[in-house]
Amino acid sequence: MNIDLSGKTALVTGSTAGIGYAIANGLAGSGAGVVINGRSRDKVDAAVRKLEGTGAKVRGIAADVSTAEGCKALVAALPDVDIIINNAGIFEPKDFFEIPDQDWSRFFEVNVMSGVRLSRAYMKGMLKRNWGRIVFISSESGLNIPVEMIHYGMTKTAQLSVARGLAQLTTGTGVTVNSVLPGPTMSEGVETFVKDLAKQNGQSVDEAAANFVKQHRPSSLLQRFASVDEIANMVVYVASKQASATNGAALRAEGGIVNTIA
Incomplete structure (x- = not known):
């Protein structure tokens, strides 16, 4: 399968390192123009330089997508995209009885609302152009809630709900919205x-x-x-033109942890 994303612009949030950077690298390798995002200008610039070394078409935008202001600034700097990978996220093992209210709110803002705000900003343009890809990087923890970080699992379940709901807004169009569920990576x-x-x-x-x-x-x-590249491979496929019949799906890349057949 030859995945060709030439002429497409892809934004990957939280992509200065880890899974996000691997996804950006994979999309760039398929010909997409990639936008690196992170909170720190220094880290964004470093990731851009690293990706430029592969010959990729890449630029960087430093913005904190955990806030409404940060998302607004990002959209102002990048008014339209063809592909958005909602990857920005945080996790922290913590006993349930020691998780204060502010942590629940912080996790929801970073892991859920970042994707909500950016999808709201970019999806109308995708629908108007009749092509686009929105991918939420969820987790197997959205199905198997980890007792050591229930607040994290809650946000990953919420992402699945948001993605499925958005997918239903794409009926009859060339836009798709899916989730990818990594396991321990x-x-x-x-x-x-x-x-x-x-x-x-x-x-x-x-x-x-x-x-x-x-x-x-x-x-x-x-x-x-799993390696970050193993997760990125799934995401690049979901973002491709070949994945046109995959919509509203929660796609597992979690190594078979979830013990169900559907």
Whole structure:
């Protein structure tokens, strides 16, 4: 399959590192003009330079998409896109009884409202042009709510609802809205988390990673963390012209953790 996104502009939020950067790299490799986004100008510039080194067509916009003001500034700098990957997100293992109200609100603003605001801004243009792709990076945690971070799981379930609802607004058009559900993925942030676990438990990083999957995701068929590129591969396909019949779907890239057939 030759995925060709030449002439398309793709925005990937939270793309200075990790899954977001891997997605940006994959889209650029398929010919799309890619817009890198993050809160820090320095990190955005560094990611742009790195991607430019591959010959990609890329630019960067520093904006905090967890706020209405940040989303407004981003849209002002980039009025139209063909593809938006709502990837920006945060996670934090925390005992339910120690999660204050402000954390619930903060997680919802970052993980859910960023995608709501940007989809609201860009989707009308996609519908008018009769082509577009909106992808929410959800998680298997939206289906299997993790007891160690219930507030995170709540936001990932919410993303699935938003994506499905938006998809129903695209009936009969060339626009699609889907979610991709990664499982444990070895991004930079997760790597730091695993290193901390290893230090706490007197283990090697590999041992800590393997034990985490066995203990917290025992139903995994993969039995390891996925790589960021494995997640990006799914997202690039969903953003492609070839995925025209895939709409309103929650697509799993979680290594078989979710133990259902549908």
